Amino acid sequence: MRTSVLARSWLSKLVLYIIIVFFLVFFLFPILWLLLSSMKTHYQTLVIPPKLVFKPTAEAYRKILTGGMLKSFKNSLLIAGVDIILALALSIPAAYSLARFKSKFNENIGFWFLSVRMAPAFGVIVPIYIVIRNLRILDTTFAVNVAHLLINLPFAIWLLKGYFEELPVEIEESALIDGATRFQALLRVVLPMSMPMVISVAILTFMFSWNEFLFAFVLTSDKGVTVPVLVASLAGTMAFDWPLMCAVSIGAMIPAFIFVFVVQRYIVRGLTLGALK
Amino acid sequence: MKEQYKLLLPSITITAGIVAFPTVFLLYVSLHQWVLFMQEIKFIGLGNYHSIVTSREFLRSFGITAIFVASSTFLTLLFGLVLALILTEDLKGKGVFRALFTLPAIIPPVVAGFAWKFLLHREVGVLGGYIFPSLGLKKSILGDPLLALISVIMADVWCRVPLMFLILLAGLQSIPAEIYEAAEIDGANYWQALRSITLPHLKGAIIIAMIIRFIDAFNIFETIYVMTTGGPGIATQTLPLFGWKIGFQYFNLGEAASLAVIMLIITIFISQALIRRMRG
Numbered sequence: 001m002r003t004s005v006l007a008r009s010w011l012s013k014l015v016l017y018i019i020i021v022f023f024l025v026f027f028l029f030p031i032l033w034l035l036l037s038s039m040k041t042h043y044q045t046l047v048i049p050p051k052l053v054f055k056p057t058a059e060a061y062r063k064i065l066t067g068g069m070l071k072s073f074k075n076s077l078l079i080a081g082v083d084i085i086l087a088l089a090l091s092i093p094a095a096y097s098l099a100r101f102k103s104k105f106n107e108n109i110g111f112w113f114l115s116v117r118m119a120p121a122f123g124v125i126v127p128i129y130i131v132i133r134n135l136r137i138l139d140t141t142f143a144v145n146v147a148h149l150l151i152n153l154p155f156a157i158w159l160l161k162g163y164f165e166e167l168p169v170e171i172e173e174s175a176l177i178d179g180a181t182r183f184q185a186l187l188r189v190v191l192p193m194s195m196p197m198v199i200s201v202a203i204l205t206f207m208f209s210w211n212e213f214l215f216a217f218v219l220t221s222d223k224g225v226t227v228p229v230l231v232a233s234l235a236g237t238m239a240f241d242w243p244l245m246c247a248v249s250i251g252a253m254i255p256a257f258i259f260v261f262v263v264q265r266y267i268v269r270g271l272t273l274g275a276l277k
Numbered sequence: 278m279k280e281q282y283k284l285l286l287p288s289i290t291i292t293a294g295i296v297a298f299p300t301v302f303l304l305y306v307s308l309h310q311w312v313l314f315m316q317e318i319k320f321i322g323l324g325n326y327h328s329i330v331t332s333r334e335f336l337r338s339f340g341i342t343a344i345f346v347a348s349s350t351f352l353t354l355l356f357g358l359v360l361a362l363i364l365t366e367d368l369k370g371k372g373v374f375r376a377l378f379t380l381p382a383i384i385p386p387v388v389a390g391f392a393w394k395f396l397l398h399r400e401v402g403v404l405g406g407y408i409f410p411s412l413g414l415k416k417s418i419l420g421d422p423l424l425a426l427i428s429v430i431m432a433d434v435w436c437r438v439p440l441m442f443l444i445l446l447a448g449l450q451s452i453p454a455e456i457y458e459a460a461e462i463d464g465a466n467y468w469q470a471l472r473s474i475t476l477p478h479l480k481g482a483i484i485i486a487m488i489i490r491f492i493d494a495f496n497i498f499e500t501i502y503v504m505t506t507g508g509p510g511i512a513t514q515t516l517p518l519f520g521w522k523i524g525f526q527y528f529n530l531g532e533a534a535s536l537a538v539i540m541l542i543i544t545i546f547i548s549q550a551l552i553r554r555m556r557g
Contacts, residue, residue: 016363020374023360026435027381030392033403037395050403094292115300118544120496122520123537126530127302154296211385213499218525228387228499235391235503242401249388256383261376267383 031253038246045242060247072230073251079144079216079226080209086145087152087205088198095160096186100169113154121214124151129218139224147215152205159204163197164190200266203259207267210255227252300541307535313528325535329523335536337511338519345430345515346494352434353490354483357441362475364442365449375446382439390503393432394419397504419505422512429501429513433494441486448482449475484555488548495544516540 037045039056064070116124128150132143167190175185191198213228220229231252234245259267307326310319329335360378364371381389397405399417409418418424452475460470476483498517501507507514507522514522516536524533 013368016366016368019359019363020368023356023438024374024377027378027439030389030396030435031380031384033396034388034392046401048401048407050407090292090295094289097289113296115541115545116296118492118548119300119303119541120517120520120537121498122517122524123303123534123540124299126306126524126534126537127299130302130306130530150295150299153292157292157296207383211383213385213387213502214521228385231385231387231391232499232503235387235394236506240401242395245391246395249391252388253384256380256385259383260380 034246034249038243038250040243042241042243045246060241060243063244064247064251069230069248072225072227075141075144075224076210076227079141079148080206082141082145083148083152083209084202084205086149087156088202091153091156091160091201092191092198093183093186095157096164096190098157098161099164113158116151116154125215125218128215132219139220139222141224143219144216144224144226147219148209148212151212151215152208155208156201156205159201160194160197163194167193196266203262203266206255207259210252303534303537306530307538309531311529311531311534313530321531325531326539329532329536329539334511334514334519338514338516341426341511341513342495342515344426345433345497346491349430349433349437349494350487350490352430353437353441354486356434356438357445357486358483360438360442361445361449362471364446378442379439381436382443384436386436386499387503389432389436390500393428393435393500394504397428420509422509425505425509425513429504432500432504433497436500437490437493441490444486444489445479445482448479451482452478481555484551488551491547491551492544495540 036052038060039058040051040054041057041059044051044054064073125147128147132138132146137143171193172185172189175189176182180188211228212226213232216224216226216229217232220226225233227248231245231248234241234248308320308322310317310321310324364375364378368374396402397418399420400406402418405418409415416424418428456474456478457470460474465473496517497515498521501513501515501518502521505513507518511519517540520533520536520540523529523536
């Protein structure tokens with residue numbers, strides 16, 4: 001990588017900063033506006049021209065904490081948490097097997113891993129919906145968990161397989177010669193070396209589960225509702241409570257706010273389906 | 278060694294089942310007359326495919342999808358490239374900018390849709406209710422077919438530029454500095470170096486970005502659903518919204534499945550073509 005070619009004179013630096021500020025406003029203004037509006041009263045959100053200086057109130061947040069909406073946040077956390085555990089527990093041994101034992105079957109399975117990501121969500125949910133309906137577990141967090149796992153698991157295996165393949169096999173082999181079983185070698189040698197990817201998979205699984213809308217929307221109606229479904233249903237009603245909707249949106253963005261400063265290190269490779277190292 | 282392989286075999290078998298299940302069953306459903314709340318499920322071959330492809334709404338949605346995908350892909354790549362080029366320069370605070378630029382990409386898409394719906398709202402929106410009207414644009418933004426389409430494209434650009442930016446930034450960082458040093462000794466200026474070194478080296482990253490963007494834009498649902506639900510009329514109804522309507526409002530799962538299979542085939546075909554370009 002080279003550094004600083006355009007930014008040599010103060011004039012060109014100024015132009016670059018102007019472009020950056022333009023994008024900064026474009027990217028951050030909608031989020032800041034939600035934050036600002038979430039602290040207004042209902043009446044204040046209706047005033048045109050909008051007030052920039054006002055006395056902030058936590059009324060909308062109080063409504064979330066005392067009303068029934070907290071349930072959605074609990075559901076979303078539960079689904080994402082269980083999904084991380086299941087995805088890692090199932091994907092690590094599977095990815096390791098695929099990476100270390102080569103066969104025709106292994107080579108061809110790659111397509112299926114990505115096909116579920118390439119297919120439109122309204123299609124993938126059709127078979128899942130039919131099965132969940134027949135099992136009579138609609139409107140449970142478990143149903144959403146299974147649906148999310150079907151997407152997260154192939155993806156987790158895909159990423160971990162790519163990572164395991166790049167690890168040097170010598171250390172593992174010496175452990176095997178010393179009498180360790182394959183499983184011990186995986187647990188004690190391979191896994192500690194793969195922590196960055198494991199963390200990355202955990203974060204991506206969490207993000208997918210937390211952000212996912214359509215599956216949760218189709219599979220739940222009341223008890224199992226997740227945060228994105230709550231946002232969409234609030235946005236679809238006619239009785240607009242703007243500060244409340246903004247506050248729920250801000251709540252939905254909390255994980256993103258937390259991840260934003262670790263995001264580049266752990267997430268780029270995942271977001272690019274493992275294509276970029 | 279074989280013995281230990283057997284220990285790991287169960288995990289592969291379970292996984293293979295889980296991995297293959299959605300797409301295989303999807304294909305199966307697409308070949309059947311499968312309507313929710315109707316008892317009879319009948320094999321009808323390509324009947325679902327035929328009724329989808331020959332419907333006028335499919336053609337209309339296909340056209341809207343094409344416009345949406347083409348403009349959103351182009352704009353996100355362009356803005357992403359500009360930002361990536363700027364933030365490889367030696368500027369103060371670029372680490373903070375990079376982190377902040379990532380934010381729209383990792384927030385829930387329904388929140389992105391809601392944020393723009395709120396901004397563009399005719400009565401309470403700071404853009405749609407205040408800034409645009411005072412500039413003379415008095416129409417309801419999301420109520421006008423063309424403006425609504427532009428709005429959903431813009432909302433999509435908003436939350437997907439960051440991803441393109443990150444991919445292209447990673448691509449730029451992998452170009453060795455020596456090549457530039459050599460070019461500089463030969464007297465090449467920035468724009469010459471951009472054309473003859475940066476862009477050719479970035480080809481792989483650009484094509485990966487295009488594939489990911491294409492899949493993503495072709496399958497977009499949440500943002501449009503929250504902003505317009507495909508309206509006004511069907512002016513912003515892209516194929517996924519059309520499929521959702523068939524499957525979960527008309528409960529015709531068979532036809533919805535066949536539309537999903539058609540979309541999956543198109544996706545595979547286009548990504549394969551792009552991958553070939555990357556290798557060729």
